[in-house]
Amino acid sequence: MTCHTEAARLDALRKLDLLDTPPSEAFDRITRMAARMFGLPIAAVSLTDSDRQWFKSRVGVEHWSIPREKAPCATVAETDGFLVIPDLLEDPHFCDSPLARSGVRFYAGAPLTTRDGHALGAMCVLGTAPRQITEAERDALSDLAAMVMAQIELQHAMGRIDPISGLPNRNQYLDDMGDLDRDRPAGEARLAMLVHLANPEQLANAGRVMGPSYVDGLVTEAVRSFRAEFGAAGKMYHVAATQFIVVVAPELSLDECRVRLERWLQGRGAWSTSRFVTTPAVGIAPFAVGGTDALDVLRTAQGAVHDAYATGVQVAVYSSSQDAAYQRRFTLLTEFGNAIEAGDQLRLVYQPRIDLATGACLGAEALLRWNHPVLGAVSPGEFMPIVEQTSMARPATAWVVDAALRQLRSWHDAGMPLTLSVNVAAPNLLEADFAQMIAAQLRTHGVAPERLELEITESAAMGNQAAAESTLAALHAVGVRIAIDDFGTGYSSLSYLQSIPAHVVKIDQGFVRGIEGDERKRALVGAMASLSHDLGYRVVAEGVETAGAAALVRAAGCDEAQGWLYARALEPAQFAQWYAGR
Incomplete structure (x- = not known):
């Protein structure tokens, strides 16, 4: 890992506030299950800190942490990969590790990976005799690691429902998009609509003069009216202060979406008390189930919103050419900084x-x-x-x-x-x-x-x-x-x-x-x-x-x-x- 990547990984770990916290039955239950499934005396939920492996949960281990140096779980975190060591004494890197000296011969660990790709540590099982691992056992340990991450998110995410709008939040959107990839036919054409209730300058001015309650009211009235227009034709998620994304039902076409959006926007006089000081805009992002990452859907819809504001319209559809132009602009900006440092460009x-x-x-x-x-x-x-x-x-x-x-x-x-x-x-x-x-x-x-x-x-x-x-x-x-x-x-x-x-x-x-x-x-x-x-x-x-x-x-x-x-x-x-x- 580079220093930058390791720093980001440690930052992700510490933001979750897991290190040095009391035992939790929710994690201990998974650890006991791992030990029983593999018939092994030792199992742990191990988190890789800067200089130690700290156990959020453990079975068959008396101490709460061990040095990070030559710890197999540290290798899992560093590589974000599944690790199996059939016999530590036969492994040239781990044969003289503290684990090997304590009598541990077998190790298997599945990475605990966040949504952002940071490996926090490992869900691991250990034994005192050499052994191999089957594909079914590998899959089972990976499933247990996923259960640990789900529990971490459940305990440390700020819920799944936004308290102001009552809508599912960004975390739920990401989960549901993952479910969509599994449950719907691959390649199915779908639409997502990102609604901005105001441009950044309008939002800043309104918040400065009227305070946060004004923004809360703006969100509440917009969500209520949008639900009335679209009903069950789309599932809404609150993804930012004055932004919500709608995953449109498969039977609703792009033309029908436009018609409903225009009707909703033209009816602002009936539902919006801020129609004279804010300008909403909507970006529509077509995507293929299983072919587009949930965050990329959000990004492309965001780009369409920016295109709408830039061209003075209220509804814009994602443009691949415009997106390519912005991507190149961002690339040039990043590369220009490197060019100054390089000295030869x-x-x-x-x-x-x-x-x-x-x-x-x-x-x-x-x-x-x-x-x-x-x-x-x-x-x-x-x-x-x-x-x-x-x-x-x-x-x-x-x-x-x-x-x-x-x-x-x-x-x-x-x-x-x-x-x-x-x-x-x-x-x-x-x-x-x-x-x-x-x-x-x-x-x-x-x-x-x-x-x-x-x-x-x-x-x-x-x-x-x-x-x-x-x-x-x-x-x-x-x-x-x-x-x-x-x-x-x-x-x-x-x-x-x-x-x-x-x-x-x-x-x-x-x-x-x-x-x-x-x-x-x-x-x-x-x-x-x-x-x-x-x-x-x-x-x-x-x-x-x-x-x-x-x-x-x-x-x-x-x-x-x-x-x-x-x-x-x-x-x-x-x-x-x-x-x-x-």
Whole structure:
């Protein structure tokens, strides 16, 4: 087991609060049954702690625990597998174990496994003489282990009925779905419907203002009305505070489900006192009996609910393509963190910025590239929007700034007096110590602050104005340059733009590409350049791909240009060669 897995297993064991608890007749009855069935003197319900085997129940054993080292039950917990040792003295690993020295020769143990796959220990039987085990005995011991786990769940789960809704809870849903796999024909097509009574923001606002009793009432009235609409056509389970899942009867089709759901939702005026402050949504997940895990049914139905909220509808059916897209997004996010640690997957490439008056290269924009060992090249247009919405934004920007400044220092040492621009994500502007981090990086690499330019979008600056203004002011005090990226595509007000301590405006490439044949674009670029100059900004035109476009943006008043006309994004050595050729 890895350390992480072992830590999770121990956490699962301790959450059940079983260790060092008094004897229980419910467990002792199963242990006595095991000893009788096998005709052996010793049986135990053994739990594997970090350094010991502790017996929740035991027959033929005087002590409550033994050291974990070289205990067969520890091997069962570590492997989550059935273990049989016909003769401990003949086994090279256990021949010198404390059990063998105490006279035990035979051991058989079945794992005690939680729903989440954590092996807590073993249901074991032991004898003082060597012996074999039959398939029937193996099955019997596995059944006894399952009985022990059922008893553990019965004693430590918080019941099976939700006290507010009166519905069976999530544990019962999981059990019943397991029964469905056994009792219904394999492959039978079924439907599950997950109902969210409110989106997270609505729920938080309602709970904050009205208190938990408001949410309780929301659940009670919804369950009552839903039962009236669907009756025996579906079994309901309360799986979260304001969520319930319904396993639909086999005779009810998808179209019939939709009709009933629409009728229930349209009738909210009759049964809902919260219809003006909450928006319910329902996700429908088709599944095949025996072919889909109960938790996966819940997951896919949850995904359909999110699709419903995202598209502004109240009922959505699970989409495999949408699910695949979200799974890939999650994979990319997880793998990106590994990429930062790996050190050989991420790199920067550099696109030149050209002074339109002189044709000189004044600087470059650093652009992040990711080459995954399995997924291959991943587009920044795919992974950066995901990264920027999470806590990964901070380490990602820190990595880029560090790599960019290292390269800039190298170019300066080689006689290339460039300015380098780096993109900054919206969450970076909310970091209280972001300016200090930038200042520390500049000192580490020995780069003058005015040689670093940080690009922010209008939308990022507007996301949290107070925090953004504070961070931008601190960056301005450090001495770095600030550029407003993708100008013209955001939603910021002119008065707020005037307050940003920026030096550069970069006109979005959408206004520049095709400018030769579009008079409106020429007018817009001219207006934006004029406005930017009035506000004291230097103007860069992005996406310049032709000489004609370069001439037009220069005529419109732009100071610099960036685009494929001059160079695509270049590897560091290619950039140095290109620069030397200028």
